Amino acid sequence: MSPSLTVAIPGTLDGLAEAARMAAAFCEEAEVPGRTQRNLLTALDEVLANVINHGLAGAEGTIELTMGRNAGVVAVGVADTARPFNPLQAPVPDTSLPLERRKLGGLGIALVRALTDEVTYERKDGHNHLTLRWRLKTDSSKGEHADK
Amino acid sequence: MQINEMRQQGAVVVSPVGRIDSTTSPALDAHLQGLAKAGDHVIVMDLSGVDYISSAGLRVMLTLAKRTKESRGRLALAGLGDSVRQVFELAGFLPLFAVEATNEAAVAKVVAA
Numbered sequence: 666m667s668p669s670l671t672v673a674i675p676g677t678l679d680g681l682a683e684a685a686r687m688a689a690a691f692c693e694e695a696e697v698p699g700r701t702q703r704n705l706l707t708a709l710d711e712v713l714a715n716v717i718n719h720g721l722a723g724a725e726g727t728i729e730l731t732m733g734r735n736a737g738v739v740a741v742g743v744a745d746t747a748r749p750f751n752p753l754q755a756p757v758p759d760t761s762l763p764l765e766r767r768k769l770g771g772l773g774i775a776l777v778r779a780l781t782d783e784v785t786y787e788r789k790d791g792h793n794h795l796t797l798r799w800r801l802k803t804d805s806s807k808g809e810h811a812d813k
Numbered sequence: 814m815q816i817n818e819m820r821q822q823g824a825v826v827v828s829p830v831g832r833i834d835s836t837t838s839p840a841l842d843a844h845l846q847g848l849a850k851a852g853d854h855v856i857v858m859d860l861s862g863v864d865y866i867s868s869a870g871l872r873v874m875l876t877l878a879k880r881t882k883e884s885r886g887r888l889a890l891a892g893l894g895d896s897v898r899q900v901f902e903l904a905g906f907l908p909l910f911a912v913e914a915t916n917e918a919a920v921a922k923v924v925a926a
Contacts, residue, residue, distance in 0.1 A: 685834065706834075764878055780899075
C-alpha cells in the first residue's frame with residue numbers, strides 16, 4: 666500500500682488552513698514518523714504561505730497539493746497557477762544580525778531547504794511545481810516510537 | 814491553537830497550545846498585542862505545548878521581542894521542544910531570546926532584574 670492524496674485548494678489563507686488539516690490527517694494515516702511529520706507540516710506552511718502572499722499576491726488562484734508515501738520516501742507536490750516564481754532563487758537572509766536589524770524576508774524558504782531532504786522547482790504547463798521529499802529510515806522498527 | 818495565560822510573581826506566562834503557523838499566528842499576535850496595550854511587558858512564552866512553529870510564528874516572536882525591548886520590558890522563553898528549538902536554531906533566533914528549560918526558571922529570569 667502506498668497512500669496518496671491529491672486535492673485542489675483555493676489560494677487563500679482559508680485554503681491553507683484546509684490544506685494543513687488534510688496534510689496532518691494524511692501524515693497520520695500514512696504513519697509518517699513524528700519528526701518528519703513536523704518538518705513536513707512546517708515546510709508545507711512556508712511553501713503555501715509563499716505562494717499565497719508572494720506568488721498570487723492577492724490574485725485568485727488554485728493550488729494543487731499532492732502527497733504520497735512509499736516505503737522509503739514521503740513526497741509533497743505543490744502546483745500553483747501564479748506567475749512564474751521560483752522560491753529557491755530567493756536571497757538567503759542574514760541570520761546573524763542583532764534584533765534591531767533582523768528582517769524575516771526569505772526566512773521561510775531557508776527553513777524549507779533545511780527541513781527537507783530534497784526540494785526542486787519546475788515551471789511546466791503554465792504552473793509552478795515545487796516538490797519536497799523526505800527519506801524515511803527503511804527499518805521502521807527503530808527510532809520511530811521514541812520520536813513520536 | 815489554544816492560548817492559555819496565567820500570572821506568576823508579576824510575570825504573564827503565555828502558553829500557546831498546538832501549531833503556530835500562517836493560519837494561527839494572527840491570533841497569537843493579537844493576544845500579545847492585547848497584553849502590551851494593557852501595560853504587561855514582563856512576559857514568559859511557555860512553548861512546551863507547541864507542536865511546531867513556522868516563520869509566520871517566528872515573525873510574531875520577533876515582533877514581541879522588539880516591542881518588549883522598546884517598552885523596557887522583559888521576555889523569556891521556556892519549554893522549547895525539539896521541533897521548535899530546531900526552527901529557532903535554523904533561523905538564528907536563539908541568541909535573540911533568553912531561553913530557559915522550565916517556566917519556573919523563565920519567570921525567575923524576568924522577575925529578578
